[in-house]
Amino acid sequence: MKKLNSYQKNIYDLIIRRFLSVFGSPMLRESNKVFITLNGNIFILKGNRTIDPGWTIFSEKYSSFDERALPDFKIGQELQILELNILSKETKPPLRYNQGTILKIMERKHLGTRATRANILQTLYDRHYIEGESVHVTQLGEVVINVLEEFCSIISSEKLTQNFEDEMNRVYKGEKKRIAVITEAQHLLTAVLKDFKKNEKQIGQKLLKGLAESQQHQQELGICPKCGNELKLVKSKRTNLFFIGCDGYPKCTKSYPLPHNARIENTGRVCEKCSTPIVRIIRKGRRTYEMCLDLECEIKKDWGKI
Ligand SMILES: [Zn+2]
Numbered sequence: 001m002k003k004l005n006s007y008q009k010n011i012y013d014l015i016i017r018r019f020l021s022v023f024g025s026p027m028l029r030e031s032n033k034v035f036i037t038l039n040g041n042i043f044i045l046k047g048n049r050t051i052d053p054g055w056t057i058f059s060e061k062y063s064s065f066d067e068r069a070l071p072d073f074k075i076g077q078e079l080q081i082l083e084l085n086i087l088s089k090e091t092k093p094p095l096r097y098n099q100g101t102i103l104k105i106m107e108r109k110h111l112g113t114r115a116t117r118a119n120i121l122q123t124l125y126d127r128h129y130i131e132g133e134s135v136h137v138t139q140l141g142e143v144v145i146n147v148l149e150e151f152c153s154i155i156s157s158e159k160l161t162q163n164f165e166d167e168m169n170r171v172y173k174g175e176k177k178r179i180a181v182i183t184e185a186q187h188l189l190t191a192v193l194k195d196f197k198k199n200e201k202q203i204g205q206k207l208l209k210g211l212a213e214s215q216q217h218q219q220e221l222g223i224c225p226k227c228g229n230e231l232k233l234v235k236s237k238r239t240n241l242f243f244i245g246c247d248g249y250p251k252c253t254k255s256y257p258l259p260h261n262a263r264i265e266n267t268g269r270v271c272e273k274c275s276t277p278i279v280r281i282i283r284k285g286r287r288t289y290e291m292c293l294d295l296e297c298e299i300k301k302d303w304g305k306i
């Protein structure tokens with residue numbers, strides 16, 4: 001019998017724990033907020049604690065919760081000041097959206113349905129309007145949305161989608177006739193498309209310009225660790241396949257092979273082990289991943305053994 005390697009062990013462990021947690025009881029948490037007034041200013045103290053860990057006892061390793069138990073307070077209770085500190089802090093920028101938070105926002109704003117939301121998001125990735133786990137809008141995405149907003153803002157407005165979702169809901173509940181909603185949509189879209197048609201040439205030109213800029217940016221994949229020139233996506237004349245080559249060619253012959261049928265994106269980071277640029281590999285229907293360009297890099301010594 002073969003032994004599991006460390007990746008397999010972790011996955012096996014995760015599966016078992018996930019399976020067992022299905023049978024656990026709900027987790028019970030308590031959160032408190034205490035308002036303390038001092039010279040007319042209100043200070044807020046927040047506490048969280050787990051009363052019953054429930055199903056999470058099975059997945060302790062993979063989940064952590066903020067535990068801050070507060071002592072018992074009574075309304076009107078006077079507190080003693082032990083120490084006063086003046087801290088200077090700056091507010092942090094809000095976190096970037098990830099796929100989960102975007103789905104939640106779409107749900108809150110009535111955009112899409114439970115069945116279509118994940119698809120809508122995937123389409124944005126597939127068309128390369130957004131990228132990354134913590135979502136970034138690509139240059140292309142930015143160009144498209146700017147052009148749409150300039151020439152036919154109604155298409156990009158969430159109100160339009162919301163309105164149609166609500167109308168369809170009304171049809172579903174029998175409050176409105178299907179044909180009435182369709183006619184309404186037809187009228188609206190005909191007007192929008194007429195407007196679009198009028199500006200077609202201008203829209204095309206702006207999109208083309210944006211696309212060219214975004215392609216230019218995508219072709220630059222980072223700095224050659226050997227000579228410091230730019231690394232670029234090159235098509236081999238002999239094999240017709242893409243690889244990564246150095247702009248310093250023929251002086252520098254550094255090159256790296258690439259996976260087939262993949263789109264490559266620059267991440268702007270370099271590998272801490274081999275100093276080659278880290279690129280994002282995007283293949284249709286497969287999970288996107290990031291790797292450094294050097295096939296011999298020690299980070300990859302376990303790859304392929306999974
Ligand atoms: Zn080079």
Ligand SMILES: [Zn+2]
Pocket residue numbers: 271272273274275276292293294297298299
């Ligand atoms: Zn590396």
